[in-house]
Amino acid sequence: MIEIKDVTKKFGRKKVLKGVSFTAEKGQITCLIGINGVGKTTIMKAIMALTPINSGEILIDGEKIHKGSYEKITFIPDTITMLPQMKIRDAFVFMADFYDSWNQKRATELLQFFKLNETDRISELSKGNTAKVNLLLGLALDVDYVLMDEPFSGIDIFSREQIANVFTSHLIENRGVIITTHEINDIEHLVDKVVLLDEGVVLKEFEVEEVRENEGKSVIDVMREVYQG
Numbered sequence: 327m328i329e330i331k332d333v334t335k336k337f338g339r340k341k342v343l344k345g346v347s348f349t350a351e352k353g354q355i356t357c358l359i360g361i362n363g364v365g366k367t368t369i370m371k372a373i374m375a376l377t378p379i380n381s382g383e384i385l386i387d388g389e390k391i392h393k394g395s396y397e398k399i400t401f402i403p404d405t406i407t408m409l410p411q412m413k414i415r416d417a418f419v420f421m422a423d424f425y426d427s428w429n430q431k432r433a434t435e436l437l438q439f440f441k442l443n444e445t446d447r448i449s450e451l452s453k454g455n456t457a458k459v460n461l462l463l464g465l466a467l468d469v470d471y472v473l474m475d476e477p478f479s480g481i482d483i484f485s486r487e488q489i490a491n492v493f494t495s496h497l498i499e500n501r502g503v504i505i506t507t508h509e510i511n512d513i514e515h516l517v518d519k520v521v522l523l524d525e526g527v528v529l530k531e532f533e534v535e536e537v538r539e540n541e542g543k544s545v546i547d548v549m550r551e552v553y554q555g
């Protein structure tokens with residue numbers, strides 16, 4: 327489980343996170359929702375210890391993040407970090423070199439799943455295919471937790487569907503996933519838990535199935551209630 331406990335974060339004098347708390351379980355997809363600039367990416371970077379927090383605590387399976395955690399958790403940013411001149415297969419070699427947790431078998435499976443070619447050059451990929459490669463590189467790691475920042479951003483409906491399909495496939499296995507998206511319609515049926523954020527605080531954290539069963543509400547219904555009153 328990932329536990330975010332009363333985390334605060336300031337950039338200069340600007341308070342971006344004002345005591346954020348929530349949990350994300352292994353085997354579940356947790357979705358962070360909030361308008362632009364609300365602090366979603368900052369939370370992900372804080373979980374990965376890529377940005378220092380001012381107060382609070384973040385635990386991964388009961389432990390603070392340390393060097394060894396990077397074999398347990400990975401962050402897939404919204405832009406690809408591989409060099410443009412690399413072919414997909416060069417990116418695989420790079421990842422295999424860098425991470426003990428690289429799983430070539432899963433990488434090959436994902437390549438087929440997304441109908442990509444390992445000889446394709448990163449710089450020549452369409453936006454949608456770049457997003458797929460980016461996702462592939464993260465999902466091919468044998469880690470327990472995957473953080474994904476806006477995997478659907480700016481890509482066409484068919485690619486979005488294909489990416490959404492990955493979430494229901496065996497390729498996700500029993501991992502814990504935290505995702506940020508503005509496209510909740512695309513993935514509402516896949517998400518287990520939603521965390522609604524506004525101005526650096528959590529307005530509501532809820533299990534999608536529970537709200538659907540007990541209150542007959544969709545994620546969008548709850549969002550309307552919370553954000554529009």
Ligand SMILES: Nc1ncnc2c1ncn2[C@@H]1O[C@H](COP(=O)(O)OP(=O)(O)OP(=O)(O)O)[C@@H](O)[C@H]1O
Nearest residue numbers: 337338342360361362363364365366367368369506
């Ligand atoms: N390195 C930084 N220095 C200064 N301010 C920053 C930095 N990173 C983020 N911020 C500010 O922190 C706030 C939250 O940014 P963040 O990227 O976490 O938001 P977000 O919810 O992910 O937004 P979006 O939906 O647009 O991706 C914004 O006001 C942003 O300008």
